[in-house]
Amino acid sequence: MPLKQRRQGTYVRLGASVAAATLLAGCAGAGGGGGSSSGGGGGGKALNVLMVNNPQMTELQKLTADNFTKKTGIKVHFTVLPENDARDKFTQDFSNQAGQYDIATISNFEVPFYAKNGWLAPLDSYVKKDKAFDQADILGPMQESLTGDDGKLYAEPFYGESSFLMYRKDLFAKKHLTMPAHPTWQQVADLAAKVDGATPGVKGICLRGLPGWGEMIAPLTTVVNTMGGTWYDKDWNAQLTGPGFEKATKFYVDLVRKHGEAGAAQSGYAECLNDMTQGKTAMWYDSTAGAGSLEASDSPVKGKIGYVPAPVDKTKTSGWLYTWAWGVQKASKNQDAAWKFISWASGKGYEDLVGKKIGWSNVPAGKRASTYSNPDYLKDASAFADITKKSIAGVDPKNPGVQQRPTPGIQFVDFPGFTDLGTKVSQEISSAIAGKQSVEDALKKSQALAEKAGKEQK
Known part of the structure; x- marks a missing residue:
């Protein structure tokens, strides 16, 4: 690379x-x-x-x-x-x-x-x-x-x-759109619909759909946190079919399916970075590290990108660490x-x-x-x-959501078994992004996996 x-x-x-x-x-x-x-x-x-x-x-x-x-x-x-x-x-x-x-x-x-x-x-x-x-x-x-x-x-x-939202200032200007200084996820979804197709081939947003506990699960979990969900409550009871987790997952899957990049189920950090650099997407929510590449001297989009904090819903901040x-x-x-x-x-x-x-x-x-x-x-x-x-x-690893957690962590749950659990859950949700199953079915299977891992922690 x-x-x-x-x-x-x-x-x-x-x-x-x-x-x-x-x-x-x-x-x-x-x-x-x-x-x-x-x-x-x-x-x-x-x-x-x-x-x-x-x-x-x-x-x-x-x-x-x-x-x-x-x-x-x-x-x-x-x-x-x-x-x-x-x-x-x-x-x-x-x-x-x-x-x-x-x-x-x-x-x-x-x-x-x-x-x-x-x-x-x-x-x-x-x-x-x-x-x-x-x-x-x-x-x-x-x-x-x-x-x-x-x-x-x-x-x-x-x-x-951490993580933040990157967007094409020139495309927003072309469509007479204004990015809020502190956007909510609903505002982002609305903007994605309006800027989608601003120029031929441009999609509204790029979000990771590639399976992996450090690929798709990282940004998705920040959305779960701010929409009131959590992987586990303070007693290690799995919450993947809870209202907050389900709301966030449906939102994420719907957004990327409607206005996200082509081949989203196989797109991770590298693919979204390439799409943003090549002018194929108007917004990208991901790592703050991506900005260095977008603003590199040889980047086609250098100087065209705006940066705002990670979008929120119920919390004041939602970036990862x-x-x-x-x-x-x-x-x-x-x-x-x-x-x-x-x-x-x-x-x-x-x-x-x-x-x-x-x-x-x-x-x-x-x-x-x-x-x-x-x-x-x-x-x-x-x-x-x-x-x-x-x-x-601005992040708080111990309290990234709206309820108590059994362990610190923003974009992950900090216990050894999460590497395996997160990857398996991501495979189910990626399948939903690909249209192979519903979000409800994906989360039902994921809940069973999380319950087993939670019992081991108890």
Whole structure:
């Protein structure tokens, strides 16, 4: 996948189930090359770091020897793998406390139960001593999502994202339409109907219909949350046939069937990004990371896109939250050196380094408040920087809907078995999008799957 079409985070996670202590989660991949290992120069300690092969990670790998190892004497041996392989490997290693890897890129999906199982080393003492790192600069929801139930911090974000609505300003002007500053989903549906066909071949909106717990389930669950639904109540009773979940799913399926992209049942993040870039759709609800590609210097729609917060219904906000973050294995014997690496890789200085060496559009953003006051970054990201920051800062992972939940999570339910459950449910709903069954039938089958998974959590 081209560098400018980064697939950060949520939209690429397609998992299998987790059994006992080992999470066997997989996904569609996150762009970039294949697996590799490399070491930096210099003397002293050595660290083994396992990373997903996202472009930002491989860029960090290239910068480490000259900009970290030379200063600290700490060699860094990287293992860089596609996300499905990396998730399987770091979970096996951390769950067994085998100690092969000192650091791994984990997400806010893993942190709560990794911390609960005692697989991660708390980072609070390092944060307290390392004033230059400036923990207060980390966006609140990011820090909260990487904090365990015991109140301890277990990971630091490398980059983060939320979700928002992107729309073609020129097509809206052509049809004399105005996008509200804070749209509701009903307003979006009405606008999709009016802008559909604004120019030949243009559809009203693109929404993911591709099966996967990190593909279609991510945006759909945010719609469920704001329309009053939830996967589970606070006692792990499945709610997929409840009024809120059913209302949201019918709305989503109807909208994409009436005014969505062609082949919606097989369209995920990448397909919607391509449709938006190629001028085939007037609106797109998805990850804030997509804006970087739409505003790239070679993008045909650069400067034509407007950005507004994730549409709502019953809640004030509805954007999701995702981050790839650095976690230290509790069994690691190199925890001090591991913190030095994390402090560098997630520090303000690293963002400046990337901006100057590679380009400001490549900065791993979405984690620090200071990024959004950096004039160099804002010069390249002015169209979407402020709304991205506000989208991330405005979410509440513990209370994303209108009722209590058994576990944190906005676009996912944070328990190991959700990787398998979410994927199976998405297959049923994708079938409804394809017109092969009704939403009611899809949710009836999904409810049975969710009940079984919920009983295991009880």
